[in-house]
Amino acid sequence: MSFSQKILEWYYIHKRDLPWRSTTDPYKIWLSEIMLQQTRVAQGMPYYHKFLENFPTVQDLASAPEEKVLKLWQGLGYYSRARNLHATAKMVVVDYNGNFPNTYKELKALKGVGDYTASAIASICFDIPEPVVDGNVYRVLSRYFGVDLPINSTQGIKYFKDLAREVMDVKNIRDYNQGIMEFGAMQCAPKSPNCESCPLNTSCVALKEIRVSQLPVKINKTKIRQRYFNYLVYLDKDNRTILEQRQGKGIWQNLYQFPLLETENLVGHKELTQILNGNLKDSTNKVAMYNKEPIVHKLSHQHLHTRFWILEMDELNSKAIPWEKVHNYPVPVLLADFIKTFKI
DNA sequence: AAAGCGGGGTC
DNA sequence: GACCCAGCTTT
Known part of the structure; x- marks a missing residue:
């Protein structure tokens, strides 16, 4: 029996019943594929349901404000996916009259849709024979065929x-495409795969040569940057605070945060007030360190050593927002956790 | 070709 | 801690 037949047979027995497996609607398939980029099924699942409830159609998504899209995306990470999702929804509505294109080439031209996602949508929705190659497929193929070429x-x-x-x-x-991915996720797992029960174990090169644990080969050495964040949580007598939208190129683009003072190293109360002194308003009553032990928020290539500072003010400008409204804004998990635990 | 981009699960 | 996850975009 051929490789693909074995994969298919395994799939029909072991496939999970996932919500996007019972449809070929390009909108739903596209939504699920974007959400699952570098994201586990279990993590993406609640977001998938949440988005379909709030945006039943691509038109609903296209006409929503970006802030609402980001808010619903909050916690899923890689926020460019949410911004691109929104842009693509608009493009599909305007340029394609609300119908997703049905060729690999046109799909790949959509924002946030690369080789993998274009292949996935083309094959699943339109039955176009285009192979998907995601992390699972790299693992299965590299092991079964014994290929040690770096996958990246x-x-x-x-x-x-x-x-x-x-x-x-x-x-x-x-x-087949969903089968080989599922096979990689469930059977040919990254660590200690169950080769005993594997339907491919008589012809797997890596198993035969005892190289399963060494494949696939990946060359990577992301060095982690240490950063020191001081969030300035202003509070006036009416319990209003200041939020700003992150601009520019770095992390968390377009999400909101308290005014941020980044320093080269960890700073204490004295240094912070010195740095602030030029800008510190007369109406500042007190500056209090909220957490003595810095919170280390870990991203893929950055460790953010974070302190929150509470600045009690007599008054704030008219852009201040009531504390009860803070939870309406899309914020990084680091801030969402603080907001959750901070009691005025 | 390499870097940048989140957050969470697993071992 | 290290590695990985239904990757894509920018430099």
């Missing part, structure tokens, strides 16, 4: 895409 090198990416195309089942691309 230019050569490796092309090699595995070509290999995936050779071994795919063009007659049943929908199930």
Whole structure:
């Protein structure tokens, strides 16, 4: 039996019943695929339901304010996905009259849709024989065929895409593509896969050569930047505070936060007030350190050593917002956790 | 080709 | 701690 037939047989027995598996609606498939980029099914699932409730159609999503999209996305990470999701919804409504394009090329031209996602939508929605290559597929193919080309090198990416195309089942691309991904997630797991019960264990090169734990090969060395954040939580006598929207290129683009003072190192009360002194308003009554032990918020390539400072004010300008409204704004998890625990 | 981009689960 | 997750975009 061929590789693809074994995958399909395994899939029909072991497939999970996931909500996006019972539809070929491009809107729902696209939504699920964007959400699941670099994200586990369990983490993305509640967001998928939440988005469909709030935005039943692509028109609903397109006509929503970006702030609402970001708020619903809050906690899922990689927020460019939410911004691109919104932009693509508008493009589909305006340029495609509300109907998603049905070719790989047009799909890939949509914002936030790369090679993987275009292939996934094309195959699942339109039965186009285009192989998907995600993290699961890299793992399955590299092990089964014993390929040690780095999966994140230019050569490796092309090699595995070509290999995936050779071994795919063009007659049943929908199930095959989802099957090989599911197989990678459930059976050919990253750590201690269950090779004993694997239907491919008689022909798997990595198993035969005892290289399962060494494949796939990945070259990466993301060095982590240490940053020191001081969030200035202003509070006036009416319990109003200041929130700003993050601008520019870095993390958390377009999300909201308290005014941020970033320093080169951890600073104490004295240094902070010295730095602030030039800008400190006369109406500042008290500056209090909220957390003595800095909170270390860990991102993929940054560790954010964070202190919150409470600045009691006589008055704030007219842009101040009541504390009860703070929870309406999209904020990073770091701030959401603080807001949750902080009692006025 | 390499870096930047979140947050959470698992071992 | 290290690694990974239905990757994409920018530099």
